[in-house]
Amino acid sequence: MVNQALKASRSGLSFSCGEEKRFMLFIEANRTALVLAPMEGVMDAPMRALIADLGGFDFGVSEFVRVGQSVITAKQILHEIPDLNGPVFGSAKLPLQLQLLGDSPELLAGTAIEACIAGARAIDINFGCPAPTILRRSGGASLLRNPKAITEIIRSVRDALPSVIPVSAKIRLGWEDPNDVDGIAQAVQEGGANWITIHARTKQEGYRPGVHWDAVARVRSRLSIPVVANGDLFTAEDVARCEAETGCTHFMIGRGILKNPFLAHDVRASRALHALREDIPLQLDDRLRISIERYAAITDDQAANAGFVPSRVKQWIRMVRDISDSVPHQVLTAVKKARTTSELLNLMHGS
Ligand SMILES: Cc1cc2nc3c(=O)[nH]c(=O)nc-3n(C[C@H](O)[C@H](O)[C@H](O)COP(=O)(O)O)c2cc1C
Structure with a gap:
């Protein structure tokens, strides 16, 4: 049964030469x-x-x-x-x-x-x-x-x-x-x-x-x-x-x-590898805050409900706290209180 499925599926898996060239080498x-x-x-x-x-x-x-x-x-x-x-x-x-x-x-x-x-x-x-x-x-x-x-x-x-x-x-x-x-x-x-x-x-x-x-x-x-x-x-x-x-x-x-x-x-x-961007904040606190803002901007439009972004950011920060005790105070307060994305962003900025 499985072998039949394998054979049937394999037939759909041939790539033309041109297509193979587009395959990236991962490692x-x-x-x-x-x-x-x-x-x-x-x-x-x-x-x-x-x-x-x-x-x-x-x-x-x-x-x-x-x-x-x-x-x-x-x-x-x-x-x-x-x-x-x-x-x-x-x-x-x-x-x-x-x-x-x-x-x-x-x-x-x-x-x-x-x-x-x-x-x-x-x-x-x-x-x-x-x-x-x-x-x-x-x-x-x-x-x-x-x-x-x-x-x-x-x-x-x-x-x-x-x-x-x-x-x-x-x-x-x-x-x-x-x-x-x-x-x-x-x-x-x-x-x-x-x-x-x-x-x-x-x-x-x-x-x-x-x-x-x-x-x-x-x-x-x-x-x-x-x-x-x-x-x-x-x-x-x-x-x-x-x-x-x-x-x-x-x-x-x-x-x-x-x-x-x-x-x-x-x-x-x-490692002097090709730099991919130049606008990188120096401080870890800024990096986390900016990343949370980017996350909200990228996902909020498609989020299923108003609480999606705050609840996911809360989980993210919980994991950061497992490996570090230096989460910015304002971010901690924001994830504790916020119920919507705009509340989260406002609280992170202290407003
Ligand atoms: C919450 C969580 C989920 C994970 N899920 C997977 C997984 O689906 N597949 C996998 O191979 N490893 C999984 N891992 C292991 C990580 O890929 C990685 O091997 C491990 O966290 C050690 O790397 P790190 O110290 O850089 O985190 C998971 C780790 C964590 C913390």
Whole structure:
């Protein structure tokens, strides 16, 4: 049944030569890439629209689409990730790689084909999600204990797609022992992944401060595919330290962008990469305030209700407070009191 679906879908997935030329290379061995991390429930289409507007990233990875009992269709995928083919809020573009999560090689391959029909031009597979609801159904981080299954899944997805569509994997170092990463990364490479992203903690470590760059360095030196380093990259100095300790030149940034939405620009400046804009405020407080204003301007028109922007900004600031105690007082007061976008903006300006 699934095989039939695979075959049927595959026939819709041939690209002409001219079309292949338009495919971007998401990760290349010799070119630094800054990647916006997937953050389910936080980094969704409206938030990605803001980050695209502020600029600085090469591409982003979508929050995961869960593949449970059946193939997820192109239509369902576009419903979950409406900005897969371009912005639905604002007009700035951020190329997006679609992430899938599941444990069935066949269903993931079938869904990957549907994803490409929906417009995805790169697929990532999640082997790191520690959420209990996911672990109960044996996807995400639970597969870190079964490297053979990881190889099988990646091979199945890789074989199902044309070679112009890159397939990557995002892992943690292991379930409990950071040294398990060697076998897991090898399994990813054996499956035919084009690159691997490593969040440098084990599942058991959750988000406790401290990452194991030594383990990432060892893995990078043994693999032939590029490694994207991820975990606690909150400043340009963190990125420089990560590069010095791991040798990686590809970096994925998650929570750091919530605290400093212009962080990718700091990293670009520190690495003398092409500057993408010049009007960047110096102070972190100003950066957060300006970003909230931009977010409101981009999303308010299309927001489903008057409370959408304030409630999303409240959630954003809650996450910033998890990693930093320096949220501007006026922003804190504003998110506490505001019920509409205009109230939020007025309160942030102290009026
Ligand atoms: C709220 C939240 C949701 C996340 N959702 C996903 C997800 O859907 N897929 C995934 O691979 N990782 C997910 N992650 C993990 C991040 O992509 C990243 O690996 C992790 O936050 C470490 O990077 P950071 O220190 O730069 O935030 C999530 C993290 C957070 C905090």
